[in-house]
Amino acid sequence: MRTPDATATPVSTRATTKRQRERGRYEPSEIYTILDEALICHVAISDESGPCVLPTIHARIGDRLYLHGAASNHLLRAIAHGAEACVEATIVDDLVLARSAFHHSMNYRSVVLYGSGSAVTEREEKRAAVTAIVDHVLPGRSNDVRAPTTAELRSTIVVRIPIKEASAKVRTGPPIDDAEDLDLLIWSGVIPVRTVLSRGVASLDAPDGIEVPRYVMNPVRGPVPR
Amino acid sequence: MRTPDATATPVSTRATTKRQRERGRYEPSEIYTILDEALICHVAISDESGPCVLPTIHARIGDRLYLHGAASNHLLRAIAHGAEACVEATIVDDLVLARSAFHHSMNYRSVVLYGSGSAVTEREEKRAAVTAIVDHVLPGRSNDVRAPTTAELRSTIVVRIPIKEASAKVRTGPPIDDAEDLDLLIWSGVIPVRTVLSRGVASLDAPDGIEVPRYVMNPVRGPVPR
Numbered sequence: 243m244r245t246p247d248a249t250a251t252p253v254s255t256r257a258t259t260k261r262q263r264e265r266g267r268y269e270p271s272e273i274y275t276i277l278d279e280a281l282i283c284h285v286a287i288s289d290e291s292g293p294c295v296l297p298t299i300h301a302r303i304g305d306r307l308y309l310h311g312a313a314s315n316h317l318l319r320a321i322a323h324g325a326e327a328c329v330e331a332t333i334v335d336d337l338v339l340a341r342s343a344f345h346h347s348m349n350y351r352s353v354v355l356y357g358s359g360s361a362v363t364e365r366e367e368k369r370a371a372v373t374a375i376v377d378h379v380l381p382g383r384s385n386d387v388r389a390p391t392t393a394e395l396r397s398t399i400v401v402r403i404p405i406k407e408a409s410a411k412v413r414t415g416p417p418i419d420d421a422e423d424l425d426l427l428i429w430s431g432v433i434p435v436r437t438v439l440s441r442g443v444a445s446l447d448a449p450d451g452i453e454v455p456r457y458v459m460n461p462v463r464g465p466v467p468r
Numbered sequence: 469m470r471t472p473d474a475t476a477t478p479v480s481t482r483a484t485t486k487r488q489r490e491r492g493r494y495e496p497s498e499i500y501t502i503l504d505e506a507l508i509c510h511v512a513i514s515d516e517s518g519p520c521v522l523p524t525i526h527a528r529i530g531d532r533l534y535l536h537g538a539a540s541n542h543l544l545r546a547i548a549h550g551a552e553a554c555v556e557a558t559i560v561d562d563l564v565l566a567r568s569a570f571h572h573s574m575n576y577r578s579v580v581l582y583g584s585g586s587a588v589t590e591r592e593e594k595r596a597a598v599t600a601i602v603d604h605v606l607p608g609r610s611n612d613v614r615a616p617t618t619a620e621l622r623s624t625i626v627v628r629i630p631i632k633e634a635s636a637k638v639r640t641g642p643p644i645d646d647a648e649d650l651d652l653l654i655w656s657g658v659i660p661v662r663t664v665l666s667r668g669v670a671s672l673d674a675p676d677g678i679e680v681p682r683y684v685m686n687p688v689r690g691p692v693p694r
Contacts, residue, residue, distance in 0.1 A: 256517045260542055281661070282574075284556060286512035286521035291482045292552035295512035295521045297578055316486055326518035330510060339668065339684070342614040343602050344624075348508075352523055376569050380659070388568040388649055398570075416671045423614055427678050431670040433606070433687050435507070438664045442565065444657040445642045452653050458565070461659050 256356055257407045267410040270305065276353045276410055277302050278378070280331035281437065281463065285309060287317055287325045300329070301374035302405065307355060308362070308371040310400045321401045322361035329355045329403060336432040340417035341424070347413065349432060355408040362400040371400045380457045439463065482582055483633045493636035496531065502579045502636055503528050504604070506557035507663065507689065511535060513543055513551045526555070527600035528631065533581060534588070534597040536626045547627045548587035555581040555629060562658040566643035567650070573639065575658060581634040588626040597626045606683045665689065 250268040252258040259266030267273070277283070277300070286295040296317055301308050307329060311318045321327050336349035362368045369390065376384040390398070417430050442458035476494040478484040485492030493499070503509070503526070512521040522543055527534050533555060537544045547553050562575035588594045595616065602610040616624070643656050668684035 256520070261538055261540065281560060282558065284510040284512075284521050284523075284558075286510075286519040286554070288514035288519045292582070293512040293514045293519055293521075293554045294482070294580075294582075295510055295519075295554045295556045296580065297510075297556060297558040297576070299574070312487055314487065328512070328519045328521045330521045330523060332508065332510075332523040334507060337605050337665070337687075339606070339609065340613075342620075343598060343610065343616050344620040346602055346605065346609075346613070348525070348605075350523070354520075354522065356518065356520075372569060376572055379563050379572065379574075380565070383565065383572075384569065386654055387566075387572070388652055388654060390569050394568075394570040416673075424673060425675055426614055427675065428612055428614060429668070429670065429678050429681055429684055430674055431668045431684070433668040433684065434666040436664050436666070438662050439563070440660040440662070442655070442657045442659040444655065445645075447642075447650055448656055449651050449653065452655050455655055458655055458657070458659065461563075 252409055254356070254407050257354070257409045259409055259411050265411045265413055267412055270405070273353050273405060273408050273410050274302060276333060276351045277307065277331055280333055283329050283331040285317060286328045287320050289320060299375055299378065301371065301378040303370060303374050305405045306402045307405050308374060308400060308402050310372060310375055310398055313397050313399045315399055318399045318401055321359040321403070322399060324358055324360070327357060327359055327403060334435045336434050338417045338432050339430055341419045341426045341428040341430050345417055345419050347417065349413050349415070351410065351412045353408060353410045355403065355405060357403045357407050359401040359403040362402050365395070368395055368400050371402070372398065380461060380463060382457055386455060478635055480582070480633050483580070483635045485635055485637050491637045491639055493638055496631070499579050499631060499634050499636050500528060502559060502577045503533065503557055505689070506559055509555050509557040511543060512554045513546050515546060515551070525601055525604065527597065527604040529596060529600050531631045532628045533631050534600060534626060534628050536598055536601055536624055539623050539625045541625055544625045544627055547585040547629070548625060550584055553583060553585055553629060560661045562660050564643045564658050565656055567645045567652045567654040567656050571643055571645050573643065575639050575641070577636065577638045579634060579636045581629065581631060583629045583633050585627040585629040588628050591621070594621055594626050597628070598624065606687060606689065608683055612681060
């Protein structure tokens with residue numbers, strides 16, 4: 243773990259970690275790393291029927307988060323029209339087993355981002371966003387695919403949310419038990435949790451003679467420099 | 469995959485899958501299985517600063533979803549006081565690589581639950597909920613831990629949300645490419661995604677002579693019959 247940058251501070255009250263403040267992180271680099279590693283995110287808006295949160299894939303380019311979907315997507319249309327959004331992404335690193343039920347926990351890295359989004363209408367930015375979303379899933383994949391047509395781009399809604407009002411929250415380390423529980427003969431420690439990709443399974447309708455890319459033989463998600 | 473039960477229908481408009489309706493599922497058993505398998509969920513409310521979504525652990529007992537946290541937890545206090553909530557849980561099963569960027573997708577199972585929660589104040593229900601939350605992380609763990617004291621239960625807020633206004637959405641299978649793309653020499657298929665637990669790493673401050681439970685040697689999360 244890097245040492246938190248003491249100069250990075252929350253930009254608003256709602257983007258300040260309320261509980262366990264020592265776990266709050268506000269450096270953009272730490273927020274970006276978590277957003278890049280998280281395979282999906284969870285996007286909340288409020289509409290006439292109340293709060294709504296849905297899972298979706300995302301990608302980051304610089305200090306902007308991009309989301310996309312079908313042009314009719316209710317949630318993205320609301321964000322495109324200026325609805326306030328809250329986006330959360332979380333990676334669980336360990337189960338944390340304490341002696342007491344009470345002190346059980348998880349090691350995790352999460353980001354919560356608040357903001358107003360806007361529709362991406364400019365063609366080059368839209369193309370860059372959908373390309374980044376393909377590469378978010380598997381770095382390098384966008385080089386190999388049939389690129390989006392103008393009609394496909396038209397039928398896709400893309401929104402951007404500035405990564406400005408955001409915070410990360412990080413827990414690491416062993417369980418923290420009460421002193422009087424330390425000698426109990428109860429196993430305590432951490433159980434690592436990993437998201438693992440396995441070798442790809444090809445479509446049955448594929449023609450012969452297709453080269454199997456490295457990201458399919460031995461798939462690894464990882465940082466894509468931008 | 470089981471055949472969807474044709475008698476199971478959505479209970480409200482907001483709990484109806486809007487896009488790709490053929491992926492919607494409304495049988496309680498399917499919704500319960502997804503909630504039980506998902507390690508964490510994502511809870512949204514709306515308050516005076518707008519929508520807010522945070523990750524948390526959950527557990528299900530019958531047709532109720534339980535969430536817990538510190539008594540001062542802002543989001544849980546709002547739900548305890550009757551705020552409408554939306555809870556989402558998602559398991560990603562595969563990355564779906566199509567020939568075209570446009571048809572890239574994921575295989576996933578997700579649940580979205582809408583509802584008003586309430587505080588659990590009755591002692592036995594509160595104890596059952598926190599026990600279920602420990603066992604949600606690793607089945608059987610609750611048998612081995614130091615049980616919660618009355619003071620610990622008092623400092624914990626527990627809310628229940630009825631699993632009534634809920635839907636699941638499920639995608640399975642290979643990529644679905646446009647007919648004119650099928651002969652392109654571009655690899656297409658699925659890349660399995662799994663959440664894997666590894667053998668536990670014991671706390672350094674543990675006394676000698678502690679038996680290592682099976683769920684630590686070879687940890688597997690799985691259904692806990694209730």
